[in-house]
Every structure is written in structure tokens, then in C-alpha cells.
Amino acid sequence: MAIEIAVPKLGLTMEEAVLVAWKAAPGARVRKDDIVLVLETDKVTFEMPSPGEGLLHPLVPPGSRIAVGQVVGYLAADAAELARLAAEHPAAAAAAEPAAAGLPAAATEAPPAAPGPAPGRVKASPAARAIARAHGIELSGVSGSGPGGRIVRADVLAALERPRPSAAAPAAPAAPATLLTVLEDIPITGVRRAIFRNMQASLATQAQITLHTEASAEALLRLRQRRKEAGAPVSYNAVFVQAIARALRRHPRLNASVEGDRIRVWREIHVGVAMDFGGGLFVPKVRHADAKTLAEIEDELRRLTEAGRAGRLTLDEMSLGTFTLTNLGAWGVDRFTPIVNPPESAILGVGRIEEKAVAAGGEVRVEARVALSLTFDHRIIDGAAGAAFLQTVSRFVAEPALML
Numbered sequence: 001m002a003i004e005i006a007v008p009k010l011g012l013t014m015e016e017a018v019l020v021a022w023k024a025a026p027g028a029r030v031r032k033d034d035i036v037l038v039l040e041t042d043k044v045t046f047e048m049p050s051p052g053e054g055l056l057h058p059l060v061p062p063g064s065r066i067a068v069g070q071v072v073g074y075l076a077a078d079a080a081e082l083a084r085l086a087a088e089h090p091a092a093a094a095a096a097e098p099a100a101a102g103l104p105a106a107a108t109e110a111p112p113a114a115p116g117p118a119p120g121r122v123k124a125s126p127a128a129r130a131i132a133r134a135h136g137i138e139l140s141g142v143s144g145s146g147p148g149g150r151i152v153r154a155d156v157l158a159a160l161e162r163p164r165p166s167a168a169a170p171a172a173p174a175a176p177a178t179l180l181t182v183l184e185d186i187p188i189t190g191v192r193r194a195i196f197r198n199m200q201a202s203l204a205t206q207a208q209i210t211l212h213t214e215a216s217a218e219a220l221l222r223l224r225q226r227r228k229e230a231g232a233p234v235s236y237n238a239v240f241v242q243a244i245a246r247a248l249r250r251h252p253r254l255n256a257s258v259e260g261d262r263i264r265v266w267r268e269i270h271v272g273v274a275m276d277f278g279g280g281l282f283v284p285k286v287r288h289a290d291a292k293t294l295a296e297i298e299d300e301l302r303r304l305t306e307a308g309r310a311g312r313l314t315l316d317e318m319s320l321g322t323f324t325l326t327n328l329g330a331w332g333v334d335r336f337t338p339i340v341n342p343p344e345s346a347i348l349g350v351g352r353i354e355e356k357a358v359a360a361g362g363e364v365r366v367e368a369r370v371a372l373s374l375t376f377d378h379r380i381i382d383g384a385a386g387a388a389f390l391q392t393v394s395r396f397v398a399e400p401a402l403m404l
Contacts, residue, residue, distance in 0.1 A: 002085055003052040003075040005036065009068045017041045019072060020131070021062045026091065027082060028056050030075065037072070044318070045311045050075065057085045062125075063133065124151035131156045135187050192280055202342045206377040210337045211386055215394035217353045217368040223400050238298040240325050240350055241271045243396035245289035246403045248323060251389040254381055255322045257343040263380045272321035272341065273301060277308045283341055284313055285321045294403075329353060335371035345380055348393065349373035370397065 007017060020038040024030050036050040037058075054075030066072060074089065076082035122139045124132070128151045132139050135156075142159045144151035188196055202208070220239060227234050248255045248269050256265045269290040272283040284304040286297055307313045324341040329352040338349035351371035358367045374390045396403050 001077065002057075002081055003054055004071045005048075005051060005073040005075065006071050007039065007066050007068055008048065016065055016067050017046075019060050019062055019064050019066055020045065021125075022056070022058050022073075023047075024056050026056060026058055029054070030056055041315060044313050044315060046314070047312070055079070055082045057082055057089070057091065059089055059091055061091075063129070063131070122151065123149060128152050128156045131160075135160055135189075136185055195281055198342060199339060202340050205342065206340055206345075207379045208340055208375050209378045209383070209386070210373055210375040211383075211390055212335055212371065212373050213390055213394055214369045214371050216358075216398040217370040219399055219401075220370070220397055221353070221368055232295060234294055234298045235301060236329065236350070236353075237273055237325065237327055238294055238301055239397070239400060240327065240348070241273065241286055241289055241297050241301070242292075242294050242403055243393050243400075244271050244323060244325060244348055245269050245286075245292075246396055247389055247392040249290050250392055251385065253385055254346045254376060254389050256345050256380060257322075258345070258377070258380060259343070266322045268322065270321045270323075272318075272324040272344075273304070274324060274326040274341075275305065275308055282308055282313060282318060283321065283324055284308060284317045285319075323347070325350065329370070335373055338373060338375045340375055340377060346374065346376040346386070346389075348390075349375070372397070 017039040018041075020040045022037050023035045030036055030050045031053050032051070033049045035047045036056065037048050039046045039048055052075050054077055056073060057076055058073040060066060060070075060072040074085050076085050123144060123146075124139050124142075125146065128142075129139065131137070132142070137156055137159055139151055139156075142151050142155050143149075145155055146152040186192070220236070223239065224234060224236070252265050255269055256263055258264075268288060270285045270287050271289040272285045275282050275284065284307070286292070286300050286304075289297060292300070304313070304317065307317070321341065321344060323344055324338075324347040326338050326347060327350040328336060329350055331352075333351050334354070335351045336349055338347045340347050349372070351373070353368050353370045355366050356369045357364050358369070372390060372394060374386055374393075376386045378386075
């Protein structure tokens, strides 16, 4: 009996996705858990494993927007069942991408190859055409690495990485409009579209205010050095996540969201950490951060970072956070004004650690200091409450032993 290939629900809020590419050709035999297709939501790209073993009969072409639960293809048990599926469920121009590395080549039962393109027409896979269309890429300017010079998905992705040439400027501008020529057109799609929506919603729906302070980083530096020497290194972000989580225990009003005419203060503490993997901003969550040790937080951050770099973050790992940390210290930023990640109500920004002259007890000494910036929704969090939370975080950063 044929096995259905249906779109899984990758996150609690997911309703649809784009089928980016099939990872095996029509008729190819795939094994259970082989990567059979690639899905893209506004936030993540997901390589979907095969639900079983069989001969692939794709129904939906790459580039199609599909709903959760929709059947996009089948796995046939043998050639006879494949032929029956082809008759009962004709593929909608769903010629798939050639099998990716690590997947078996098409089985002997595979149907004959489709006829070549008409003279003068650019040879390209459906996935390549879908991506090129979405990003405004002219396929005539892309070199194909597939059989017979066929343009495949990887070729279009490589073209996207290259700067697009600007239009030649006219020798003598005839009108003000010609004073500007386009260097690059960047479509507002995928992750960038999600960032657009979130940032606009954040500032449009909240009354945001930012408080700035500094904390001593001497104990933080010593802690990291001791952990490194002991063979159990921890990142700065792990310490900041722990400080935030412990502070939220004492100041639960900052662990809240507005829903309609109610302020909902959450029992769980899920701290998101803003990360950039080169394709946009992602905020994976450290779940129940207040109940985790520093080592457990570090392990979770390492796992989430590896998943993000590999494009394997799930929507559940990036959804339903209660507070966010954003750290720009590695980029040499002293202090900044972070924007709340809705529907959360607060975010902590961390700047770089730098040595400063500090006066105390009638003496001046050089001390490592770190800038902390707390932005919060002033509609539901009073200034004094925000200041008290920031003071607690500063104390935990200055004396990490207080968090034990």
C-alpha cells in the first residue's frame, strides 16, 4: 500500500510552508528517514525525512505554498503501484531535483526522463526556477552545473550569494530619477519578511522604554577562566541567560505578555537568545532556563547554535519565549537600544566588556565593565519594576556566585 508524504506541523503556530525542493527524482527508491524534500517557513528551512521506503511519486512542484497536513507525494511499494499512482494522482509538473548526495540513484523502475526543453529555453530544474522566480533572478545569466548544463537549485543559490551588477549609469542624467541606480534588489521574503513583521508589530503595539546601566565584569571573567581551566568552558551568553532567568524568578512581572485586555504572567521561563547565522535573525529558546544549571544552559545553547548553523531549528525551538537576550559585545558595540521581541514584554541588550576607570572608596582603579540595556513595555511594567529587575541582573553578573 502506498505511503503518503504529508507536510508535518513544525511548530505550534505553523499553518503553511513552501516546498523548496525534492531531494530525489521521480521514481527513485528512497529509504525510511532519507531526506526526501525541503520545506521553508517564514523562520526555518526544514529537511523532511521520508516516512517510509518506496518509489517516489511527487505531486507538488517545488516553489508551491502548501498547508500543514497536505499530501505532497507518495511512496509506492513497486513499479506496478507507481504506475497506478501516476494514473490516479498525476503529478502537477512535479519533476523533482536529481537525488542529493547520500540518497540512492533512481531505481530501475523509474519512469523515462521527461523530454528536453524546447530550443532556446533555459534548461533548469523546477526548484531552481521557483527560487529564481521568488528572488527575481534571470536564469539566462546563471551557469548550470547539472547534466547537459542544466541549472539546479545549488546554482541559483550560488548566484544569490554573488553581488548583482548595478544598472549602467547614463552618461548625462536627464532627470532626477536617473541619479539613483540599483546596486541590489533584496526581496522581502522568508526570514526577512518575518523580521519586518515582528519589528513593526513590536514598535506599533507597545510603549517601549529603555534603561541603561553597567555592571562589573571582573567576577564574570574569572568564572569563565576557571571553567576553561577545568575543561568545562561556558560562554558569556550562558551566564547572561542564567542571570536573566534567576532575576525573572524575583521579578515575574517582566515574564509576561499582553493578550487582549489581560496581562498574562507566565509560570514558565523560556529565554530566547538572538542569533545571526548569515541569513537573518533567529531567536531560539532555552526552555525552563530558571531550572537549569550553568552547564546545562551552555549545552543547550551549543545545541541550538549547531542546529541553527545547519538550518535545522524547528518552529517549536523558536516559538513561545517569555524574554529575550541580545548580545552585540562581540561586534564591539558599547551599548544600544534593543527592540522587544513580541509578544514578549522585555529584552536585555548586552554590550562589549571593556576596561574603565572606576572611583570607589576614595580610590580610582581600572575595572572590566559591561553595559546592560533593558527595553520593556511601559504599559504593563512600571519604571521602578524595570529598574529593580535590571539591578538584580547587574548584581548577578557582578557576583555570579549569588545565582548558585
